[in-house]
Amino acid sequence: MSGLQDLKKNLFGGTTSVGRQFGMIFTLVAIILLFEVLTDGLTLTSGNLIAVVSQYSYILILAIGMLMVIVAGHIDLSVGSVAAFVGIVVAKAIQNFDLPWPLGIALGLVVGALIGAWQGFWVAYVGVPAFIVTLAGMLLFRGGNQFIGNADTVPVPEGFRTIGAGYLPEVGPATGYNNLTLLLGLIACLAVAWREWRSRKTRQEMGAEPAPLWISGLRLAVMVGVIIFATLRFAGGRVGTSLPVSGIILIGLVLIYSFYTRNTVSGRRIYAVGGNARAAELSGVKLQRVNFFVMTNMGILAALAGMIFVARSAASGPQDGLSWELDAIAAVFIGGAAVSGGLGTVSGSIVGGLVMALLNNGLQLMGVGVDLVQMIKGLVLLFAVALDVYNKSQGRFSIIDSITRPFRRDEPPAAVPPVESPRQTDKTPAAG
Amino acid sequence: MSKFLTKAVAVGAAAVLALGAASCGNNREGEGQTGDAPAKGFAADSLIGVALPSKTSENWVLAGDLFTNGLKEAGFKSDVQYAGASTTVADQQGQISSMVTKGAKVIVIGATDAAQLSTQVKQAKEAGAVVIAYDRLITNTGDLDYYIAFDNFKVGQLQGQALLDGMKAKKATGPWTVELFSGSPDDNNSAVFFNGAMDVLKPLIDKGEVVVGSGQKEIKQTAIQGWKAEGAQQRMDSLLTSTYTGSKTLDGVLSPNDTLARAILTSIKGAGKPTPIVTGQDSEVESVKSIMAGQQYSTINKDTRKLVAETINMVKTLQTGGTPQVNDTETYNNGTKVIPSFLLPPVIVTKANAAEAYANDPKLSPLTK
Structure with missing residues (x-):
């Protein structure tokens, strides 16, 4: 292998269906660069990055759940309505019964789980197609939102707003940055370095040839560079701002769900069910349980997304959640999931969601009207998926994959200990 | 092994490399000016943001056009935005954030849902912009500066x-x-x-x-x-x-x-x-x-023309550092404070x-x- 091929393969960690995602990453970078130029450098300012994260975190959270639903071969049209329903239930409960806000959040998650379980029951145990069940849910819970809220806007208390509009506190010495964000960045750098070292060691132990040292070094440098860049940006915003709390929740969820869908048996079963339900069942996967789980899980994440939006808006309103399902579904498909199920990754969906988010943000910064923005987003969705369909019909995963055809699957053994867990444990307390 | 992280990070990696990774050591924006009273006047060609609801009635479309032309005539740069038809609140929140990012000195808001914008109004205020509620009073926020509407x-x-x-x-x-x-x-x-x-x-x-x-x-x-x-x-x-x-x-x-x-x-x-x-x-x-x-x-x-003209007058007064004229400082309490209001008389x-x-x-x- 030439050095360049080595680099491509190792830097982006994989050779197989990553092709499309790989393409999306470049699309994302291209969009960022394009708007960075078009907006005279506004796109990558601290203030804008912080705003983008807090504006789109709830859509990205929905995309995580939606990815799992779509991988399992279903669809969920009800997420927006469920989010709005949970939002109004929580806002009303806090207003009418003086519920402390942390209990309000707990209540919201429980309501979300119950709604998810309700839909999961019909999908998994009765066998009604998810499209129908969630179409019904879309009406049911939108109506429920208006019924409970009287189509009124209900404000939520200051404390509750933290999860949607809150920032990390300013503590410690005056460094000119938000110290807690710096700390998170440092932890992320260490985790990345440790993971790199660990993976090299594992490969050696397994008798596999580790990537050349210079590749490891470069990869590490790139990652650490990005983390430092992002950290300084998020830590360097206006005083009193930092990486938004909703962004921290999102990062925590992405890490947990990536690990879950990638490295655990039950996570892989979702792919098995979506890829070929019959074969999965014959191999001993309990179909009903998997389907029930993905729907319930979607309910919980929709509830969380709804509460984050309510917190950000400081009030629950009758128009919450309108067409969120479409944004979430678009993110998942742009991120490389297959319409037929069985394919797709959490990270891909996040990239897909970010493409939409930055496109939206960049056009807004340029002062392009909403009408045009919608048209552009529609075309992006169509072309992203069309490209994928075309490439599949040509018998390859993507254009980029076809360029890099020489490498086929020669992945390292999968039996690597869950290297991500330390990062999770480091981050989760901050997210709570 | 977890390819995810690698990829996730690579996303930004490429971005950084492309940008030459040159951004360290910026000072925090807006240090020391948080929460201060709006500055005494601002440049005559400053950006003025106008966020309006979706184009559901002729009035809003007309108001948008009048703002675009009127602000231009007055020598300001303008950014007039409408919310989308289906995702109104979220759109408007994003648009206001973008206006703040772009450094708008005055943001005029015709709210889609008047109770769901307090976070953005606060953000605008902290960035030093003056926020004027146009036609609809924005509630649940102490950061709103003026309200202009017909009575x-x-x-x-x-x-x-x-x-x-x-x-x-x-x-x-x-x-x-x-x-x-x-x-x-x-x-x-x-x-x-x-x-x-x-x-x-x-x-x-x-x-x-x-x-x-x-x-x-x-x-x-x-x-x-x-x-x-x-x-x-x-x-x-x-x-x-x-x-x-x-x-x-x-x-x-x-x-x-x-x-x-x-x-x-x-x-x-x-x-x-x-x-x-x-x-x-x-x-x-x-x-x-x-x-x-x-x-x-x-x-x-x-008459939308009058209302827009009065709003632009307010912006002009603010530009010179003056205090805009109001004629009602009692009636319009938005749940947090009484907003100084300028009311125009309607005609049947x-x-x-x-x-x-x-x-x-x-x-x-x-x-x-």
Whole structure:
């Protein structure tokens, strides 16, 4: 292998269906660069990055759940309505019964789980197609939102707003940055370095040839560079701002769900069910349980997304959640999931969601009207998926994959200990 | 092994590499100016942001055009944005954030949901921008600076009075049977219009001279979500079926605006009933035609040109560091504080005075001839 091929393969960690995602990453970078130029450098300012994260975190959270639903071969049209329903239930409960806000959040998650379980029951145990069940849910819970809220806007208390509009506190010495964000960045750098070292060691132990040292070094440098860049940006915003709390929740969820869908048996079963339900069942996967789980899980994440939006808006309103399902579904498909199920990754969906988010943000910064923005987003969705369909019909995963055809699957053994867990444990307390 | 992280990070990696990874050591933006009073004036060619609701009524489209041209004439750079039709609140939140990012000195907001913007208003205030609520009062925030609108309580009163006058002209003595409609419950103005109208109608309802046929007198029963025409039409259809099937006649309908008024008239015509007195507001082209044709009874002329012109005057005053003129510092409490307001007087328009009222309006005056 030439050095360049080595680099491509190792830097982006994989050779197989990553092709499309790989393409999306470049699309994302291209969009960022394009708007960075078009907006005279506004796109990558601290203030804008912080705003983008807090504006789109709830859509990205929905995309995580939606990815799992779509991988399992279903669809969920009800997420927006469920989010709005949970939002109004929580806002009303806090207003009418003086519920402390942390209990309000707990209540919201429980309501979300119950709604998810309700839909999961019909999908998994009765066998009604998810499209129908969630179409019904879309009406049911939108109506429920208006019924409970009287189509009124209900404000939520200051404390509750933290999860949607809150920032990390300013503590410690005056460094000119938000110290807690710096700390998170440092932890992320260490985790990345440790993971790199660990993976090299594992490969050696397994008798596999580790990537050349210079590749490891470069990869590490790139990652650490990005983390430092992002950290300084998020830590360097206006005083009193930092990486938004909703962004921290999102990062925590992405890490947990990536690990879950990638490295655990039950996570892989979702792919098995979506890829070929019959074969999965014959191999001993309990179909009903998997389907029930993905729907319930979607309910919980929709509830969380709804509460984050309510917190950000400081009030629950009758128009919450309108067409969120479409944004979430678009993110998942742009991120490389297959319409037929069985394919797709959490990270891909996040990239897909970010493409939409930055496109939206960049056009807004340029002062392009909403009408045009919608048209552009529609075309992006169509072309992203069309490209994928075309490439599949040509018998390859993507254009980029076809360029890099020489490498086929020669992945390292999968039996690597869950290297991500330390990062999770480091981050989760901050997210709570 | 977890390829995810690698990839996730690679996303930004490429970005950084491309950018030459050159961004370390920036000082925090806005250090030391957080929460200060708005600066004393600003550059004459500063950016002024205008965030308006979705293009559901002619008024907003007109207001947008007037802002774009007016701000340009005054020498400012303008960024006029409408919310999308389906994702209004989220769109508007994003647009206001973007205006703050772009460094707008004054942000004029015609809110889609007046209670869901406090985070963005705070963000704007902290970045040093002055926030003016245009037409709709933004609630639940202490960071709003000014409110400019037509006197909406007065609008309601005029509507109530027009309804009475119209019915009296047709049928000299009561009791008159009416139905009440009110605007979207998430619009702060809806209740103000309704209460203004009830200020006139309530004494007569109590005396039994005006009868609400369906008995639906509460604002929650009469509200039309999102000011949607189809909502008003559906409600009127239901009312006609439930209440006016027999010999009972409907003398008047209180409608908060023109879009709803026309939907109500469509519904009544569809049911083959005689046309009652229907009020309105906004002077939309179709409604002015309808008034001249003797269908809709009245509308309200809130000259958007004047309101936009006054708003731009406020911006000009702020630019020079002055304090904009207000004429009401008591009425408009947004739940956190009383917002200094500038209120313009509305004008009631019926067939009788339409020619006079729209004399200066190039679009409407030909219709009244």
